[in-house]
Amino acid sequence: MFLVIYLFLIRPQISKAKKEKKFIADLKTGDRVVMKSGMYGRINHINLKEGTCIIETTAGKLKFNKTMISMDASNELNK
Secondary structure, three states: HHHHHHHHHHHHHHHHHHHHHHHOOOOOOOOOEEOOOOOOEEEEEEEEEOOOOEEEEEEEEEEEEHHHHHHHHHHHHHO
8 A cells, every 4th residue: 555655656756856956957048938927038157156046038037936937838948
C-alpha cells in the first residue's frame, strides 16, 4: 500500500520540485517569463543574494521573488 502511494503521489511531486528548482536556478537576464499571477515580462536583473529579480513589463519594471515565476507557463511561452 505504501509503495503505491509513493509511486503515484510522492514521487511525481518530488520530481516536479526538482525540475522547478533547476528552472529557477537556470534563469538568466533576458529570459521571457510568466509570473504565477499571469504577468508577462522579461528578466532585467537577478539578485542572487536576495533571491529576487526585476521583471520588465509594458507597465514598467517590477521586483519579484524568483519563486513567483511559473515554470510551466514560461516554458509554453518560450516554445
